[in-house]
Amino acid sequence: xxxxxxxxxxxxxxxxxxxxxxxxxxxxxxxxxxxxxxxxxxxxxxxxxxxxxxxxxxxxxxxxxxxxxxxxxxxxxxxxxxxxxxxxxxxxxxxxxxxxxxxxxxxxxxxxxxxxxxxxxxxxxxxxxxxxxxxxxxxxxxxxxxxxxxxxxxxxxxxxxxxxxxxxxxxxxxxxxxxxxxxxxxxxxxxxxxxxxxxxxxx
Ligand SMILES: [Zn+2]
Numbered sequence: 001x002x003x004x005x006x007x008x009x010x011x012x013x014x015x016x017x018x019x020x021x022x023x024x025x026x027x028x029x030x031x032x033x034x035x036x037x038x039x040x041x042x043x044x045x046x047x048x049x050x051x052x053x054x055x056x057x058x059x060x061x062x063x064x065x066x067x068x069x070x071x072x073x074x075x076x077x078x079x080x081x082x083x084x085x086x087x088x089x090x091x092x093x094x095x096x097x098x099x100x101x102x103x104x105x106x107x108x109x110x111x112x113x114x115x116x117x118x119x120x121x122x123x124x125x126x127x128x129x130x131x132x133x134x135x136x137x138x139x140x141x142x143x144x145x146x147x148x149x150x151x152x153x154x155x156x157x158x159x160x161x162x163x164x165x166x167x168x169x170x171x172x173x174x175x176x177x178x179x180x181x182x183x184x185x186x187x188x189x190x191x192x193x194x195x196x197x198x199x200x201x202x203x
Contacts, residue, residue, distance in 0.1 A: 002032070003198050006154045007186040008161055009171040010056030011036040013154065014106070015183065020135060021142035022079075026070055027121050028111025029145040031153070033057045040103040042080070055165040056157070057107050063156035068149060070113045077110040077127065087132040147182030154184040 006013040014032040016022065023030040035045055035053040042050060061076040082103045084090060090097070110127065120128040120138070130138035145153070154175060161167040173186040178196035185196040 001198055001201070003183060003196060004186060005031075005150055005184045006157060006175060007173040008052075008056060008158075008167060009036065010052035010054075010161070010167075012186075013056070013060055013157065015144055015150065018144055020139050021144050022108060022127075022129075022139065023110050023112075023116075023121055024118065024142040025145045025149065026113075026143070027116040027118050028071060028074060028113040029064065029068060029149065030111065030142075031060060031064070031109045031145065031150075033060050033107045033109065035105055039105050040100050042105055052171075053107075055161065055167070057109070059157045059160040059165060060153065061109050062160055063153045064109060064111055067152040067156050068111060068145075070115070071111050072114075074111065074113045074123075077108075077112055079108040079110055079127075080105065081108075082106070084132050084135065089132060147177070147184075151177055151182070151184050 003015040012034045175186045178185045180199040
């Protein structure tokens with residue numbers, strides 16, 4: 001499952017499903033930033049939503065650059081595509097899908113390291129993505145960013161959101177480290193959460 005790490009007025013920082021990490025942590029790492037409301041196209045967001053989401057995307061990317069040593073001298077690729085959900089073989093299988101019904105906007109932040117070992121992420125080259133049907137085999141050896149890396153990214157994103165992008169405490173949900181896995185876990189509507197959604201489901 002995708003795991004929500006941080007929530008603010010600009011949306012959510014999300015850790016990809018462990019079976020579909022696009023860049024392995026040592027090669028630069030991969031997080032997503034979802035807008036505050038699910039839409040099929042970014043122009044469906046209100047101006048205020050789009051502005052806040054853009055702030056969160058920039059703060060998260062900068063936080064990755066600031067706290068991940070593997071990104072020393074590296075950069076972030078911001079990838080918003082959403083093609084695989086539209087594949088004929090994606091659920092519901094065997095249908096030619098319209099984007100308006102099946103696409104969900106989510107910005108991938110792809111850390112680009114000068115030392116990346118994967119041939120798909122060679123420094124100075126555009127990324128090489130697999131065909132839809134080969135995506136899980138292609139990503140099988142990719143590792144998620146660690147709980148500690150994610151805690152550092154979330155703490156830095158929170159600081160940048162307040163200090164550089166003008167968010168107030170009320171714009172940001174408090175978060176804790178999951179007491180089981182250690183990944184950052186935002187509060188829900190009924191208060192702080194000590195265990196993340198993934199550990200609660202036993203995923
Ligand atoms: Zn957990």
